[in-house]
Amino acid sequence: MFCEYYDSGRCGSCTIIETPYPQQLAHKQARVAALLEPLAPGLTWLPSVASRPTEFRTKAKMVVAGTIDAPTIGILDAQGEGQDLRECPLYPAGLAAAFPHLATFVTLARLEPYSVPHRRGELKHVLVTLAPNGDLMVRWVLRSTEALARIRKHLPWLMEQLPRLTVASVNVQAEHKAILEGDTETVLTDRETLTMTVNGVDLHLRPQSFFQTNTDVAASLYRQASTWIDEAAPASLWDLYCGVGGFALHGAAPGRPVTGVETSAQAVASARRTRDDRLAGGDSAMEQVSFVTDDAVAWAVRQADAAQAIVVNPPRRGLGEELSRWLDGSGASTVIYSSCNPDTLARDMAWMPSLTAREARLFDMFPHTTHGEAAVVLQRR
Ligand SMILES: C[S@@+](CC[C@H](N)C(=O)[O-])C[C@H]1O[C@@H](n2cnc3c(N)ncnc32)[C@H](O)[C@@H]1O
Structure with missing residues (x-):
């Protein structure tokens, strides 16, 4: 490929x-x-x-790095700098279409990407799941709740750009460790579950499952x-x-x-x-x-x-x-x-x-x- x-x-x-x-x-x-x-x-x-x-990964675990005005969404290289992978061919169209809006959201809500080398910043990861019906779950993994109010404030903008955004939440992972997410989760939408219909069975996915x-x-x-x-x-x-x-x-x-x-x-x-x-x-x-x-x-x-x-x-x-x-x-x-x-x-x-x-x-x-x-x-x- x-x-x-x-x-x-x-x-x-x-x-x-x-x-x-x-x-x-x-x-x-x-x-x-x-x-x-x-x-x-x-x-x-x-x-x-x-x-x-291609286009088979229905779950994206993206590291956010770079700066507020030029964030990268993807992985970290060996030096701990961000590599943007928003066009990675493993992701289906429903996820690929969401990434640019999620990057713009970082700038709009002034979410400072966490810098691993400098141990500074707030936003560590953005985790996105696509349901078979096209609905999306987006989770921001933050170092603290400092940016939570700004995420809440700008969420309506994101929901306008991504009408299939059904569940949005914030997870706090305070430690400087290569751990994807922490224990504390705050759901920001009315809906708390994404419905993953598999073989006609509706499996209800909550953010931390x-x-x-x-x-x-x-x-x-x-x-x-x-x-x-x-x-x-x-x-x-x-x-x-x-x-x-x-x-x-x-x-x-x-x-x-x-x-x-x-x-x-x-x-x-x-x-x-x-x-x-x-x-x-x-x-x-x-x-x-x-x-x-x-x-x-x-x-x-x-x-x-x-x-x-x-x-x-x-x-x-x-x-x-x-x-x-x-x-x-x-x-x-x-x-x-x-x-x-x-x-x-x-x-x-x-x-x-x-x-x-x-x-x-x-x-x-x-x-x-x-x-x-x-x-x-x-x-x-
Ligand atoms: C590979 S996943 C499989 C989940 C499920 N069978 C499925 O098809 O999606 C493993 C699951 O084991 C759970 N788990 C991890 N340690 C466990 C333990 N000691 N006892 C019970 N469940 C555990 C995890 O939370 C996770 O949901």
Whole structure:
């Protein structure tokens, strides 16, 4: 893929951009298959799910740098100076069209970009999410609340430029550390959630909740998990690390108790809202669906009995030994492990010798990088 930023040496984020996309996909598949082969000889790999090679990132995490009158929106270079990436080909038109207005907003609201080398300034990042229906969520990550009043004052201007701007918020991240966002969030719009409709399921995203980076590929992932759950037809289902409930809501069925577990109370509130809306619409599959705010490991090991099928979708660090070994010794007959890190996936599977990996599939959420999402269905021997 041609990218002016890569070719001119201004951005190196897409480390394998020079490799033709079909080869990228084949290499990723081969790498994850090689990692799992010793643990699961004869594992069946379903055809990889490819992404669109451009315009697939529905979530933009842009560093703001430069000056109030000439801000950059993109990344920092090795010297800590800003590189503007507003025309990055990974972003769909709905995000690309928003970036120039967000840059103008910096000037209008006099938001001083934070300078990492000088430890001065207020605005660190602008985080933008695009919903499938074209709605936008914009979050400004600030060092303090100093600029909050000016953001409020000029927000109506921004909403005029971006009529699909549905949720706007300010996050405060006071520390001089490479952390994307802090704990404190102030929502500035009447609406607090962006509706991400995936396979007909309305997932309600609040500012601080996780959502997959590539909505189209995420939709394929949820469909695959639904197929594996349908094949297992479990009497009960857990979705550990459930976020806003994608797997749990796709795996619900009449008469099936489903529990999602997640540490983010905001994400749990969103998942409950989807369940309640669907219940109100007469969807009987939601009658036994519940969501719990808790640590997945602590919660799971406290339960007297495991669900018959368990979906796990942890962050890059994986499940770890305690939960992996607990799953291995539990009564679950099916485990679906969706992972964005093949190394921790392979490590965790080694702690589950009683479960056999039956089928797996690569979901390419992150083209032009070596990262990929792999999902595996394991069954008790
Ligand atoms: C890779 S995301 C997956 C989210 C969700 N399954 C989805 O499809 O969008 C991992 C999720 O795990 C949550 N998380 C992180 N540590 C956790 C823990 N110890 N217990 C439960 N959830 C945790 C994060 O907040 C995040 O929502």
